[in-house]
Amino acid sequence: GNIEPPGLHYLSRDEETHKRLNKLMGVELDGHVSGITLFASVPLSTEPWRPFEANELIACKEGQIVAKLQL
Structure with a gap:
C-alpha cells in the first residue's frame, strides 16, 4: 500500500474527560x-x-504535552 501522512495521531485528555470517556477501542487504562x-x-x-x-x-x-517542535 501507499505510505502517506499523517503517520501518527495523538489525543490529550484531562482528568475529567478521562473519567467520562475511559474506554477506547483496544485500550484499557487503570488507576488514577x-x-x-x-x-x-x-x-x-x-x-x-x-x-x-x-x-x-x-x-x-507525566501524561501532558510539554513541548512541540517543528524540525
Missing part, C-alpha cells in the same frame, strides 16, 4: 490519571485526535 496523551497510527475513537504535522516532534511529561 491526572492527564494523559495517547499516540496511535490511526484514531482509536471519535474524539478529536490530531494528526502529527510533517517533521513534528512532541514531548510529554
Whole structure:
C-alpha cells in the first residue's frame, strides 16, 4: 500500500474527560490519571485526535504535552 501522512495521531485528555470517556477501542487504562496523551497510527475513537504535522516532534511529561517542535 501507499505510505502517506499523517503517520501518527495523538489525543490529550484531562482528568475529567478521562473519567467520562475511559474506554477506547483496544485500550484499557487503570488507576488514577491526572492527564494523559495517547499516540496511535490511526484514531482509536471519535474524539478529536490530531494528526502529527510533517517533521513534528512532541514531548510529554507525566501524561501532558510539554513541548512541540517543528524540525
